[in-house]
Amino acid sequence: MGLKGSKMAPATSLGKTKWFQTSKKEDNSRFIWIYGNPTIKSGCYEFHPDLQDHIEEAFLAKKKTCKVSVFGTVWTLDLKNMKESKESAPPNSKKLKCIGVAGAKYAKTSGFQQSDDICAVCYDPSTIPTRIEICGHIFCFLCLKTNYILGNGCPTCRGGIPNSMFDKPIRADIDFDIECPSEYAVDCVKMLGPEPRKSERGSSEKYYWIYESNRSGWFRYDPKTEYFIEKNFKRKNKSCEVFICGHKMTINFKKGTQEIQGRIIKRKIKRIAASDIYKQHDLRGIAGIRTLNFPIS
Known part of the structure; x- marks a missing residue:
C-alpha cells in the first residue's frame, strides 16, 4: 500500500517512473511521480504538478514518508514501501497506462x-x-x-x-489563485456605486471567501462572486444577494451563512486571508471543482 490515510482502494500503489525526453543537443531525463496501478485497465495518474517537486525532494532526502493535501484530504506517502516502476516510457504511454493527472483524465x-x-x-x-x-x-x-x-x-x-x-469535477489545470476579470470588477463597482473609502473595513491584505460543501470540506467561491461579496463586506453591508447557477442566494455576513432564497438550505461561509490558505487542509478547490493540491511536510 503506497498511500496511507487516503480513501483510495487497497490495491492502490505509489510509483515512481523515469522517462526520457530527447533533444538535438543532449538527452534530458526527469522523474514523474504516479499513483494507482499502471498494469491494470483503470491505469494510474500523475500526482498534481504542485506536488511533484515536493515528493521528489523528500525521496532524494531519503525520508520514509511525506505529507501532502489532496483535495482537502491529507495523504501520507509511504516512500519506503512504495512500488517502483522500472518502465522507461512517458507516463501517458500505453505501456504505463497512465490516464491523467491528479484524478483528472488527460x-x-x-x-x-x-x-x-x-x-x-x-x-x-x-x-x-x-x-x-x-x-x-x-x-x-x-x-x-x-x-x-x-x-x-x-x-x-x-x-x-x-x-x-x-x-464531482476534478481539474488539474486551474490556478487556485485566479483573479476576478478586470472587466467584471469595473461593472461591479458601477453596480454598487462609488466606494466609500472611509467606511471600508479591513487592510490591503488579500482575502478569499470560502463556503462549506454539502458533502465535506470547503471550496473557494468563483472569483466573480467572491469579488462582489468582498465589495459588499467592505461596505459594511449586513448581507448581499448573488445568483449562482440559477439560484438566488443571500450572503449573511453576521450569521456567516449562504442561504438559498425560498429554501431552508444553509451553508457556512467564511473569509480567510490568502496567506492562510495552506493552513486550511480541508479546502478542496474552487467553485465546486476539486483542484487544490499542496505540500504539507
Whole structure:
C-alpha cells in the first residue's frame, strides 16, 4: 500500500517512473511521480504538478514518508514501501497506462480549438475556462454550469454538454489563485456605486471567501462572486444577494451563512486571508471543482 490515510482502494500503489525526453543537443531525463496501478485497465495518474517537486525532494532526502493535501484530504506517502516502476516510457504511454493527472483524465486536444477567451454568455474573459470537448467551445465554468442546469446545450452551437463535466469535477489545470476579470470588477463597482473609502473595513491584505460543501470540506467561491461579496463586506453591508447557477442566494455576513432564497438550505461561509490558505487542509478547490493540491511536510 503506497498511500496511507487516503480513501483510495487497497490495491492502490505509489510509483515512481523515469522517462526520457530527447533533444538535438543532449538527452534530458526527469522523474514523474504516479499513483494507482499502471498494469491494470483503470491505469494510474500523475500526482498534481504542485506536488511533484515536493515528493521528489523528500525521496532524494531519503525520508520514509511525506505529507501532502489532496483535495482537502491529507495523504501520507509511504516512500519506503512504495512500488517502483522500472518502465522507461512517458507516463501517458500505453505501456504505463497512465490516464491523467491528479484524478483528472488527460484533456483531448483534437477537434475545434477556440482562439479567444471571451465567454459567449457573460462576454467577459472566461473565468475558470471550461471547454466542451464535443464541440470545442469555451466558457466560464459557472456560466456553462448554469446553462447545463437549465437543461440547455452549448450556448454557441446548441450541441450536447456531457453530464460528467459537472459530476464531482476534478481539474488539474486551474490556478487556485485566479483573479476576478478586470472587466467584471469595473461593472461591479458601477453596480454598487462609488466606494466609500472611509467606511471600508479591513487592510490591503488579500482575502478569499470560502463556503462549506454539502458533502465535506470547503471550496473557494468563483472569483466573480467572491469579488462582489468582498465589495459588499467592505461596505459594511449586513448581507448581499448573488445568483449562482440559477439560484438566488443571500450572503449573511453576521450569521456567516449562504442561504438559498425560498429554501431552508444553509451553508457556512467564511473569509480567510490568502496567506492562510495552506493552513486550511480541508479546502478542496474552487467553485465546486476539486483542484487544490499542496505540500504539507
